[in-house]
Amino acid sequence: MSLKDKLDELQKRGLDEIKKSNDLKDVNQVRVNLLGKKGPITEVLRGMRDLDAEERPKVGAFANKVRDDLTAALEGRREELERAVLNARLANEALDVTLPGTPVAKGEPHVIQQIIDQIEDLFLGMGYQVLSGPEVEEDKYNFEMMNIPKNHPARDMQDTFYITKEILMRTQTSPMQARTLEKHDFSQGPLKMISPGVVYRRDTDDPTHSHQFHQVEGLVIDKHITMADLKGTLQVLAHELFGDKFDVRLRPSYFPFTEPSVEADITCFNCGGKGCGVCKNTGWIEVLGAGMVHPNVLKMAGVDPDVYGGFAFGVGPDRFAMLKYGVDDIRNFYLNDVRFLKQFTKKG
Amino acid sequence: MKISYNWIKEYLDLNVSPADLAEKIERTSVEVDGVTQPSAGLKKIVVGHVLAIEMHPDSDHLHICQIDVGEDEPLQIVCGAPNIAKGQNVIVALPGSRIADNVKIKKSKMRGVPSAGMVCALQEIGFSEDVVPKDYVDGIYVLPADATPGDDVYDYLGMNDSLIDLDVTPNRGDMLSLNGTLHDLAAIYDQPVELDQPNVKETGDAIDSELTLHVDADLAPQYRMRLVKQVKIAPSPMWLQIRLWNAGYRPINNVVDITNYIMLKYGQPLHAFDYDKFDGQDVYVRTATPGEPLTTLDEGEHELTDQDIVIADSNRPIGLAGVMGGLDASITDQTKTVAIEAAVFEHDHIRKAAQRHHLHTDASQRFERGVNQAGVQDALDAAAQMMNELADGAVQTGTAVGSDNEPEPAVITITMSHINAVLGTDLTQDQVTHILESLGFTVVASGESLTVTVPIRRNDIHIPADLLEEVARIYGYDELPTTLPTGRMTMGTLTAAQKLMRATRHSLEGLGLNQAISYALTTEDKAKMFTMQASETTKLAWPMSVDHAVLRMNVITGLLDDIAYNTARKVKDVALYEQGRVFYREDGTDRPSEEEHIAGAITGTLMPAGWNQPAQAVDFFQMKGIVEAYLQDMAVNGDVSFVANADMPEMHPGRTADVLVHGHRIGFIGQIHPSIAKQFKIGATYVFELNLQAIIDMPKQENQYDLISRYPAITRDIAMLVSDETTNEEIVALIEKRGGAYLQSVKLFDVYDGVKVPKGKKSLAYTLTYQDKKGTLVDDDVNQAFDKVTKRLQDDLNAEIR
């Protein structure tokens, strides 16, 4: 048997053994057996000494090839087995991915806060300042400078928590408008502000009344502000809060601090304007009061009503939240049942 | 005020449905609460003529009636009404009919006797008990004798009319009358309106010989009376009764009904006195003497004050002016001579009197808002005329006048450019003039300037802005363009304080707390708990309830109320925060100062149990972690430290710490005292409250880049036994102070005070990390520093190194 035949034979046997090896240990044993210092390949190579000088390189090259082939086969087999081991382990590690995720602590902003933030952001974008005044107010700012003198019948419309004759819990956030108007320097630009905050009324708490609730009032004063601007601004507000498909309509109303005064209705959420029980079949829902600032309010704050004028509006975030989410009891906003609070996850 | 659609149509040729008319009024004039048609929902209710009547054999009050309902055969109906009698025309609900509240009437048997329907009282076909004539309140209603059996009853009772319920704003007193409403509708529908002019037939003597009025004109700018003699008190005719009950008034008798009818029509409250009950011929309008008694028509007894205006004879008050007449001189069935009063009273007195005596009447409501001061005589004349026509009264000649101060009409000048500048419109002078004239205003134009004379009945219009409203609403708000303000630009940005408050909320939400908004008005007891500074309470003068009577001086109690609410509803895990104001008041001042606070409260577990993690009950350190993370988020510039405070009565004495920034106390944190938890009926609860204003005012750290070392860090662990009194803070402070230049951080990794350490001792273990930013540290340097620190711990804190 020539050396070459021996090598052929060895290669064949080697590949066969590699194929049969079942684990990494086997593979290693086969490698030692075939390629080790005492292995058959080494022995064959040793036998090359007896060959002709002419044949020696040929056989040598062939022997190297056999050794390389076997090495590669061993390596391939090893990788194959390793992959199998890994795959088996991974298969073992498989999870039921439908099990619930590990809970994390996560808090939500109050639904009223979300609405206030939304209104603030809208008006900030239109160049308004956000100003919040004191909750315990002077009668002067809450009423008198709002053109509601003592004995004015409109005081009956707002039942007030008085602390003393002159000090009260604000019934509206408009006192801040009077405070700001007094100080504003119109040579520096128009006054555009909203005042969000808590207000108080002397009411018995029930599903539709709360002695504490929220208001956001807005005020724009400049030289050329129109009622059409008011209408446009309220429309932007309605679109932001409720969506573009909501229309706004104005109706005459009465507030001592505005003239003309209007109520603004928006398209009924429930029926989209077709008419239903929620909107008393009108297709509209009353959402806010507004108007052109009464000249007396400007005069009392030291602003010349012949030069400056503008509009004011007041919205109730509590009412908005009730309408928007169908909340049937205003007290929910102040009792803070966690199951209630969690229903209003902040979007975006 | 409920206004009749049919009545309106007597004066205006409107081709609109009641619903459309109501909609138009709401869009242009005043709010409408609803439109109702009394006959709506009723079915098969007809006139029946009682042919025969006999007692039910098995009952002492039921009658068996044979009733002609216009069919071939009469119906037999069993009826329990005490006032049913043969020959009456009555209201019959036929078998298969539908009466009030959607009740169906079927053929039935009553105690064995077949009954084909029901004889009805007015209440049973939807009338409010308040408007049913007294004679018929406790029985069936008797229809006029000329009613035709079998006809629907609705037209006989005015039930096919539609009633529009106006919710009149305080400024539009004129709309509390038919005439006022007609004026507005005339403008809205651009139609002329012709109102009735009274025409009194005066047949008696001159009034002066029988009546003299003495009137304080400051109390009653106008005060007039007429006398009508020989009146015959009787029920009013049907048409008048219908007008009244449809408007919500109970028909009483012809004289009283006429005064109510005139009020509805003219808006002028009238009062009818029984002249023969006057003591003498003099009538006074004066303030009451304090303590003077008066029994009003409703039999209410009042003790008067010197702020009440009374109508009095020579002897005593006979009426509370503008509010309600007195019982003594009221109209009765025996009345022969009627003194009709038409007046204008000073509105502020009336408003207060109505409040003081809890008598908010239709008269007081109208005087408070102001009546048509140009129409007082018309209303008086119209009433006298009706008493002549409907009660056969003889009207004495002339009117007794006690005061007659009719105001001047308002004259307002406005320019076209102003109108268009404020409304944002392009109205022409013709359009504006036409609108104002359609409202009955007089307009004189001069260039672009309009001089407008406003009728006295519109007492709400004084200044140009009032005219703008008239133009805008009649022109139509829908017609206004929709624009946004233009002009100089302004910046819309939040202030630093506002930004920090938003950041505060976002931070705490990120840390797992839900925002709560609790009541700021609380009990005195709760207001005073958990206070961070000495303060007087601020109390409401007239609270609605003791639960909301005092302004809070802490935010925590509101959160504890919230937790109690959740606990009572079996919600055990609650994590809340609230940002809001507390109110501190100094003795001697009325108005408290307001301070923004931020507070949190957690109970149960913060991290709810899952299938793969057990619930971990909240503890001090969880809350502390939240506060630390929050303060880190706010980047307050200064060391934050926690100093044990055993002195807050509402807090656990061993589990409470003041929170200090740079040595300045900004709040506290800890477990609420178990006895307080018990009081609130809640479990173990951890809270914090911080002065948010202080955090807003503090200097903040700027973010800046710090080189991250490329060189490896070396760590050394050290465990030690120290006395229980030694705090972690002391140990860390010492290590940091004596740790050498390369010490980067000290981290506590174990605390043990169990059985393996001697009593009075605890074991703490720390990892010290050393690093040189500019080179590789050698062990020797670290060993040296570590040995030094170890020795100091032994020497200074008596630590036993393990």
Ligand SMILES: [Zn+2]
């Ligand atoms: Zn609807």
